[in-house]
Amino acid sequence: MNVSAASALDRHGFTAGVLPANCPSRTVLDHVTSKWGVLVLVALSQETLRWGELRRTIEGISEKMLASTLRTLEADGFVHRAAQAVIPPRVDYSLTERGHELAQHLLPLMDWIADNAGAILGTAETPAE
Secondary structure (H helix, E strand, O other): OOHHHHHHHHHOOOHHHOOOOOOHHHHHHHHHHOHHHHHHHHHHHHOOEEHHHHHHHOOOOOHHHHHHHHHHHHHOOOEEEEEEOOOOOEEEEEEOHHHHHHHHHHHHHHHHHHHHHHHHHOOOOOOOO
16 A cells, blocks of 8 residues: 555544444445445436436336435435425425535546446447547
């Protein structure tokens, strides 16, 4: 491990390059980097969405996983749930300030992944010569 990487780790409480099993960052990392967590955060980074809009935006997510992911991200302070007392009931989901800050870090990673996924998985078309 190079010196700058080690000092960055030390700054976050990781000593001697050890990433402790009981570090709270692991729990947060699990929440925000789960497949569905990232996709919910990316979807909400663009606009406030209702439940059905989130389901349509994030293809393949089950109702159970969407509910669970939203509850987790809300409990962590990344997502705001606004229930409106109207008929039919309306619930809007948006990112909190903390959620927007996180999304600013996730979006470049998602851009990189989108740009490189084809090559990594061997499905990218090769440029014509």
